[in-house]
Amino acid sequence: MPSLPVVNQPPHRCGALIDHVARRLRLRSESVLAPLGIRPRHLIALTVLRDRGESSQQDLAKILEMDGTNVVGLLNDLEAENLVERRRSTADRRRHVVELTDVGAKLLARAEFALAAVEDEVFSALSDDQRETLYELLQQATRRTGPEACREADPC
């Protein structure tokens, strides 16, 4: 059956593409975010906290995929600005439960608003519908990242 192989073309890889777009976004974001006193990676952390709700620092380290010691520094920054709150977990008093504060939520909203122009520029070739689709795809990709992120019964 010589008609089959055409269908079976290799899937496109978008790794380099994503990296490229992310870089362009980040470059522009830095200057926009600076007046708000935060940097791109702070924004990522705040976003994760908003989308996932309170998390332990280990969870954050796992999700952000960065070293635990660096998460500490990141949270120190955010807590110093009162954007985030660290509470001791009642269940396990070694743990810190990290949660977005009202101030943090508001700042996150303001940051996203401020970034509107940046995204408009980088995604100028995309329609509103396409941007929404992009958002949903990324959201879905990050929400459940596969079986390796959480093992056993922990809700992660």
Place this chain on the structure above:
Amino acid sequence: MPSLPVVNQPPHRCGALIDHVARRLRLRSESVLAPLGIRPRHLIALTVLRDRGESSQQDLAKILEMDGTNVVGLLNDLEAENLVERRRSTADRRRHVVELTDVGAKLLARAEFALAAVEDEVFSALSDDQRETLYELLQQATRRTGPEACREADPC
């Protein structure tokens, strides 16, 4: 008309999301790419060169949005591995025309193949169709980035 505002909800911003996904991809890619002797940013450059065809170094600097001096270093790496070729432009002998070599094209293909597992993991929550959609959206977003990238009549 109190019925309108519901429709006019703020569009979702995916800047942080993209950054997050890009980071996860990059972390895994580094180890996969290492045996091939290249790094993620080399891959981006090769991808751009494949998708755009030969370009001057200025063009590359503009598209990759990195400083010209750093583009030189990047190309030095790639040319040392014979993945890329610098020719003097016949029209303007100051210019270098950078082009992907056959070796470079093959390595790029191999790299993308090697990255399949990485993308499968990061995008495990997405179906094949969704991944293709994602690819197309990103491709479209990068292809024409708006009027500010190229001015006047240069084909960029």
Place this chain on the structure above:
DNA sequence: TAGATCGTTGGTGTAGGACAAACCATTAAT
């Protein structure tokens, strides 16, 4: 001929982030 442009080299500075060691508080195991 003078000035602008493309690429190159070399150097400086900043930042992100990995990694390791040592520490405290707390919990779990024996």
Place this chain on the structure above:
DNA sequence: ATTAATGGTTTGTCCTACACCAACGATCTA
């Protein structure tokens, strides 16, 4: 009760990416 393991914190070291500046040779343009 003692010991071991765990979550978080601090400190310090190291590497890489990258922006930026200055100076240069070759080339093009006025």
